[in-house]
Amino acid sequence: xxxxxxxxxxxxxxxxxxxxxxxxxxxxxxxxxxxxxxxxxxxxxxxxxxxxxxxxxxxxxxxxxxxxxxxxxxxxxxxxxxxxxxxxxxxxxxxxxxxxxxxxxxxxxxxxxxxxxxxxxxxxxxxxxxxxxxxxxxxxxxxxxxxxxxxxx
Numbered sequence: 001x002x003x004x005x006x007x008x009x010x011x012x013x014x015x016x017x018x019x020x021x022x023x024x025x026x027x028x029x030x031x032x033x034x035x036x037x038x039x040x041x042x043x044x045x046x047x048x049x050x051x052x053x054x055x056x057x058x059x060x061x062x063x064x065x066x067x068x069x070x071x072x073x074x075x076x077x078x079x080x081x082x083x084x085x086x087x088x089x090x091x092x093x094x095x096x097x098x099x100x101x102x103x104x105x106x107x108x109x110x111x112x113x114x115x116x117x118x119x120x121x122x123x124x125x126x127x128x129x130x131x132x133x134x135x136x137x138x139x140x141x142x143x144x145x146x147x148x149x150x151x152x153x
Contacts, residue, residue: 003015003079003097003099003102003104003128004020004097004104004106004130007019008023008024009022009023009024009026010022010023010024010026010040011106011130013077013079013097015077015078015079015099016028016076016077016078016079016081016097016099017076017077018030018047018076018077020032020095020106021038021039021040021106021108022040022043023040024040024042025040025041025042025043025044026040026043026044027043027044027045028043028044028045028047028076029043029045029046029047030046030047030048030076030081030095031046031047031048031056032086032092032093032094032095032106032107032108032109033048033049033052033086033088033089033091033092033093033108033109034048034052034055034056034059034089034091035089035108035109036059037134038108038109039056039059039060041060045066046060046063046065046066047065047066047067047068047074047076047081048065048066048067048068048083048091048093049067049068049069049070049083049085049091049092049093050067050068050069050070050091051067051070051090051091051118051119052067052089052090052091052092052093053065053066053067053091055090055091056091068081068082068083069083070082070083070084070085070093070119070122071083071084078099078100079097079098079099080097080098080099081095081096081097082095082096083095083096084096084122084124085118085119085120085121085122086107086108086109086110086111086121087110087111087112087113087114087115087118087119087120087121087122088108088109088110088111088115088118089109089117089118090117090118091118092108092109092110092118093107094106094107094110094122094124095107096124096126102127102128103125103126103127103128104126104127104128104129104130105124105126105128105129105130106129106130106131107129107130107131107132108132109132109134110131113145115145
């Protein structure tokens with residue numbers, strides 16, 4: 001059984017009746033981070049990693065958002081959910097789902113290089129890993145962060 005399935009609204013988890021980073025308004029959204037291609041307006045309820053809760057609330061016009069600490073477990077339906085640092089932006093998370101001994105991990109954007117603006121990427125073991133790769137093509141080459149920082153300063 002697939003714990004997550006792709007639908008016209010995004011990745012859906014029937015065992016917990018929620019979506020991860022939905023593309024359209026849904027009843028329950030579990031969100032990896034507050035960028036607009038992951039945080040959809042109009043959902044009834046949102047769950048994010050606590051470090052990004054205030055950012056998500058601001059992006060949603062002050063709407064209350066539920067946050068959980070990295071590593072904390074929340075049971076939703078028949079699924080245990082925990083958030084783990086993705087190293088991408090403040091509050092970015094990999095979403096770990098556990099159901100009947102099967103572990104799935106879904107990540108929006110993530111970064112393995114150290115970043116002083118957020119918690120560092122945390123490797124998480126899973127049976128299945130779902131990842132997004134907005135800039136994963138080889139044509140994207142980023143300059144060294146120290147050089148960019150020096151140019152800004």
